[in-house]
Amino acid sequence: MSDATLPASFSDLQPWTSWALATERERSDKRQASSMEEILVFYNALLPRAEAALEYLEQYPLERMPADANMLLLLTLSLAEVAPAVELFGQPGVVDGYDVRRFQPERRG
């Protein structure tokens, strides 16, 4: 996925496309497998661009996102994934938490 491109106006986020992952399982695994330093650089790159990204994405219905826009959307979902690590726990995983890899996620609709 990391050789695909983002919309031109978000090309500054191109270094972070390895976080453009399609499922909760993949995003969660990436968070758990990353160091806090790696999570922080991603978080710090995305946070100031998130509002602009969501505003840009408003032009497309969710069901019919072009590939580059969808990649940007997936980056914002990874920002949501790592937010608790940065803002609440100060470590990749939940402090004193149940092992998230034992949670089988499933989405409908």
Added chain:
Amino acid sequence: MDGSSSNDTTWHSKHPHLGTGPLPTNVFTCENQFQLEREHIFKKLWLNVGRVEQIPEPGNYFVQDIAMCQTSILVVRGKDGEVRAFHNMCSHRGNKVAWDKHGSCKAFTCKFHGWTYGLDGTLRSVPDEKNFFDLDTSKLGLTLVACDVWEGFIFINVDPQPAEDLTSFLGEFGTRLHGYPFADISTSSASWTTEVNANWKVVKDAFLETYHVAFLHGRSLPDSFTSQSNPHNQILDLRLYPYHGTISLYGNADVKPSPVGSIAFRHGASLIRQNFDPNAPPPGVNPGRHEDWTLDLNTVFPSFFIDVSEGSYFTHNFWPVAVDRTIWHSTQYFPKAQTASQRFTQEYGHVLFRDIILEDGRTLEETHSMLASGAKKEFYLQDEEILVRHSHHVIQQMIERATGTHAHV
């Protein structure tokens, strides 16, 4: 111990039949108790197995294995639009007729010898039928299980003659929730399933009280459910029904969202309360009409939760597997996202909720693994843990009524 537990303003003082004594701990580990719960509770009561949105079209089906009822249930929407439930078992020699957890089909063909059943469970065809002896195919459909739908939630009852119907089982609890927009909110969902090495009541009890919120969730929910005026997240309201119960949770309107949280909150509903009209929801939601309400925890006996807030709700189903094993299934429901902002907001709420219940989850095995030691014969419940006491009370009462004895003393 402290003043509040001895005066008459406590929740317990309004429900004196529950008593205030300690809770025996052997109910969590005793194999005999577990068998009694199987026979007299899970095999007798209505159990939630899912929602209608899982099977929108005729031929859609899903399977719910229920170890506690020693069966697997096949839930199907028929050609007539009706939702039916069957034991997932072939009439020939017992093979499960549906092997997939969910799917869509025109008929169920058993993978063993090819007997085929219609969506209404009737036996349609038998390969080499003439080689059988006196086979009355009209009597050999799938075995029906009592099934009914309330507010889009599908319930089954494996008792061939349920003592009461679903409406009367849910009673006033059910009618008071009528009007909450379950159908509008349930257009998309995200869930997690895990098997925990703990008794189902250890798991359930962890979700029945808010005494733990300030401490266990001190990192994940700083100031969301607590404030200087309510430092211990004391509940705003309690409604007890014969089986079920509701507590209303306090939310701190002045909580400062985190950086990512504030982006999410600008775009829609979240776990933490926003401005809302306390008189808008149906009478069963925020029943005390509290201004500082954030969500209601609704416990549907024996092991189903529907926790509702403004604009979203979540459920827990706890399925006992063995005395020390439980399948824990939690689902968050959202109106289907139309835009990227809505999708992002839902993902933020979903991840935050997951991380919060991971904190709950850790206590379960850490607790259960110590129970067998026998070091503690009793547990002590404070006033705010009244739903825990109520749950244990109803369990013991059902067993005692069915067996005519005190199951445990």
